[in-house]
Amino acid sequence: xxxxxxxxxGLAVLLPGCSSxxxxxxxxxxxFSARIASQAGFGKNAVAPDSISLSRVRVVIRHVxxxxxSDSSDLRxxxxxxxxxxxxxxxxxxxxSLPPGNYSGVRIKxxxxxxxxxxxxxxxxxxxxxxxxxxxxxxxxxxGTVYEGGTVRPFVYRSRIDEVQERQFAEPMVxxxxxxxTVTMLLGTDSWFRSSTGAxxxxxxxxxxxxxxxxxxxSIDVFExxxxxxxxx
Numbered sequence: 001x002x003x004x005x006x007x008x009x010g011l012a013v014l015l016p017g018c019s020s021x022x023x024x025x026x027x028x029x030x031x032f033s034a035r036i037a038s039q040a041g042f043g044k045n046a047v048a049p050d051s052i053s054l055s056r057v058r059v060v061i062r063h064v065x066x067x068x069x070s071d072s073s074d075l076r077x078x079x080x081x082x083x084x085x086x087x088x089x090x091x092x093x094x095x096x097s098l099p100p101g102n103y104s105g106v107r108i109k110x111x112x113x114x115x116x117x118x119x120x121x122x123x124x125x126x127x128x129x130x131x132x133x134x135x136x137x138x139x140x141x142x143x144g145t146v147y148e149g150g151t152v153r154p155f156v157y158r159s160r161i162d163e164v165q166e167r168q169f170a171e172p173m174v175x176x177x178x179x180x181x182t183v184t185m186l187l188g189t190d191s192w193f194r195s196s197t198g199a200x201x202x203x204x205x206x207x208x209x210x211x212x213x214x215x216x217x218x219s220i221d222v223f224e225x226x227x228x229x230x231x232x233x
Contacts, residue, residue, distance in 0.1 A: 027073075027097035028175045031182045033090050033228065049148035049200050052193050056143040058083045059187075060132055062117075063109030063164070066173070068101050079117050081128050090230055098181075102172040106222050108185065110163045112137040136160065140216060142192070146202065157203040161213050167222045170232070184225035191215045 062079045065072050082093070113129055121129075132138045140159035145152060175181055192215045193201045193208075201208040223232040 027099045028177060029095050029180065030098050030175065031095050031180060032093045033182055033184055033225070033230075049146045049202050051147045052144060052200055052203070053147075054142060054144040054189060056083070056141075057187070057189065058131070058141045059110055060113060060129070060139045061109065062111040063107065065107040066098055066103045067105050067107065068103050072107075073098050073103075079111070079113060079129075081132070090228060098175045100176050102174055103169070104172055105166060105168040106183070107164060107166045108220065108222060110139050110161060110165075110220075112139045112160060112162060139163075142189075142203070144203070146204070148202075153204075155203045157212065159209075159213050159216060161217060163217050163220070165217070165220045165222075169224060173224045180226065182225045182228055183222065184230060185220065185222040187216070188219040188221075191219055 059082050060079055061082060063074075065074050084091075113132055118126070118129075131141055136158075137160070138158040139161050140157075142157040142159075143155070144157075145154050173181065173183070192212055193203055194215065195201055195211060201212060203212070225231065226233055
């Protein structure tokens with residue numbers, strides 16, 4: 001199966017008792033990167049639809065928090081849209097910073113835009129979120145094509161998931177001046193439009209919304225990637 005590897009970049013809600021480091025000069029630079037392993041798509045299936053291909057995936061991230069044994073450190077407070085096409089190249093999304101230390105894991109939040117987020121946005125910033133505010137508020141938008149019985153039809157799948165996921169690193173992530181740090185978050189898109197039996201799920205069928213949203217949530221993973229190959233070190 002093909003998988004789409006995406007890293008989502010630090011956009012955190014600042015909570016009491018947690019530190020915030022958005023200025024690289026304050027802490028140690030940490031690079032967040034993204035990579036698509038191969039063209040995203042779903043192979044032939046015995047039942048309709050025949051196959052599905054993905055052309056664009058966008059996700060709103062509000063929260064990335066790194067946890068140490070005694071505290072946690074948040075990154076940027078503003079929400080952001082991560083927009084990836086189908087390139088297989090590793091992408092550096094941005095460089096932020098964390099205080100030196102050993103981090104045991106990371107907490108990630110995929111979340112819809114809230115009224116408080118919109119209040120301070122400029123018109124150009126608002127335009128980036130326009131598709132996520134159309135009709136309802138969405139956190140994930142997937143575009144692609146369904147092939148069924150010799151017909152081709154485009155689709156846009158919009159998800160309302162508000163999901164917090166916490167991942168523990170296999171070994172503590174060491175942030176120090178001795179070397180660069182890269183963290184990668186992955187989404188395995190090959191599972192998104194499949195049932196528990198492996199059958200393809202039509203993105204246009206409202207009955208499939210629950211299973212697809214559950215698949216998106218369960219596909220999230222994150223790890224340290226200092227060799228920058230898009231896989232867990």
